[in-house]
Amino acid sequence: MSQVRIVEAGDIAAIAAMFQQVLRNQAGPPPASLVDYLRHLFLDAPFCGGGAHSLVYLNDEGKISGFIGVHMLPMTFHGRKLQAAVCGTLMSKDRDRDPLAGARLLKAFFDGPQDLSFSESANDISTRLWTRLRGATLASYSLDWIRVIRPAGFTLEAAGKKIKLARLFSPLAGGFDALWRKRLDPGQLSWPALAPGGTGQKAGTVRDISETEFIKLLDPLTSHIPLRPDWAQCHLDWILMDAHEKPNLGELIFCAVLSPNGRPIGAFAYYAKPGAIGSVLQIIALPGQAGVVIDGLIDDAAKRGLVGLRGRVQPNLLDAMLGRRIAFVHATSTVVHSRDAELLKAMTDQQAFLNGIAGEQWCRLIEGRFN
CATH class of the missing domain: 3.40.630.30 (Gcn5-related N-acetyltransferase (GNAT))
Known part of the structure; x- marks a missing residue:
């Protein structure tokens, strides 16, 4: 039986x-x-x-x-x-x-x-x-967001997941992208590419930080969200140790975004490898600062030679992503269940911090390598 x-x-x-x-x-x-x-x-x-x-x-x-x-x-x-x-x-x-x-x-x-x-x-x-x-x-x-930085490189990298020979054209893609981006004015918004000067937004300063510093920022930068991980009780060191073990995606980078007076207003963690599409593990931001943090992430990725970015949407970031030439696709769904009607309402009303390090994206079963 x-x-x-x-x-x-x-x-x-x-x-x-x-x-x-x-x-x-x-x-x-x-x-x-x-x-x-x-x-x-x-x-x-x-x-x-x-x-x-x-x-x-x-x-x-x-x-x-x-x-x-x-x-x-x-x-x-x-x-x-x-x-x-x-x-x-x-x-x-x-x-x-x-x-x-x-x-x-x-x-x-x-x-x-x-x-x-x-x-x-x-x-x-x-x-x-x-x-x-x-x-x-x-x-x-349940949406993934995508920002193209270098269009030819992005196309070849995306195609390379299915057609290995596509990456042989990467040297040509680099030249094409350089010419394409030169046609854009500094700070000009474009769907196919990012201008050489980046987003043109300088409201925040991006600084590389350690994993430990990133962990310390989680509580102050998410305290406004009603339903969120109890960071003090989470085994973040174990989770992030696991997240590092994805060599196919590149180096796991941690950055803080600072206001003009040096106060942290956001942070992000993403995988960076020149010529690749960066996989964003997490974005966190104070209320009203999401746009500044997203711009900082896009500019940082462009400086590191990435051809694009892809990550999971958080509802508190969605408004800021509109108007920034970010596209949205659906690959998998975030689903929830609770016998507590109040908790279920909080999740369906977008009052929860889910996905990313508060979910499954850190796990090696997603984009990890097993030989």
């Missing part, structure tokens, strides 16, 4: 094999590094346990055919201490044979002791499961 139970150490090899087949779309056994990482992430990490656990689904033959990966995130809501559960991986195989496996896993997860649950990487199938089980999709948290 099929059942759902808590993950055990002996399950990891089967989970890794399913991950390799279902989510990586690769045949053959999973690499040892993936097996080790899944064990590390879902059994040994400091945010495992706390009442909510990763779960496996056993089919009628007693074999693992489904998995939901969970980690805990301490949060606060108007001073009230909460426990959120982040669902980082939901997968099942043999859906034709057992179409309810995913739903049973998700229902068992929702029945845990956490105050709220969410995922920022739900595909269309997962999103339907969440909403059928009385979850909600947060549209304004």
Whole structure:
């Protein structure tokens, strides 16, 4: 008889094999590094346990055919201490044979002791499961934003993910982009490219900072958001250590944005590699300062030789992004669930700090490399 139970150490090899087949779309056994990482992430990490656990689904033959990966995130809501559960991986195989496996896993997860649950990487199938089980999709948290800096380089880099030979034309792209950008006046807004002088906005000063300094800025720069991580209780050192392990994306850069009097008004963290599209891990800003921080990020990326930027939208940044020649696309959805109507309303009313380091984007399962 099929059942759902808590993950055990002996399950990891089967989970890794399913991950390799279902989510990586690769045949053959999973690499040892993936097996080790899944064990590390879902059994040994400091945010495992706390009442909510990763779960496996056993089919009628007693074999693992489904998995939901969970980690805990301490949060606060108007001073009230909460426990959120982040669902980082939901997968099942043999859906034709057992179409309810995913739903049973998700229902068992929702029945845990956490105050709220969410995922920022739900595909269309997962999103339907969440909403059928009385979850909600947060549209304004479910958009990726894109800013093109060097158009030819951006096009080749995007194409290179599908067509490896496209990157052979990178030297030509550099010359084309230089000519294109020279045609733009300093500070001129353009959809296809960024002017050589950058955004032209100098209301803030960007300064490189350490990871430790970035962590210290999180609380003062997010204290205006009602529902947010309890940063003092979060294992940020562990999360950011994991975030560094993505060599394909480049170096993880931390920067603060300062007002003319030297006061921090925002900060950002992103992956930077010359000639690549930068992946933005997090942007934080004081109320009314989001535009200054976004401009600082775009200018910093241009100076480091990036061809563009891509990141996840936070609702408190959305207004500032309009008018800055930023495009929006939908790839995955942020979905939430809570038995507490007040918490659910706070999330659907855009009063929550979710995604990024308060979600899943730091995890090596997203854009990480396993050889």
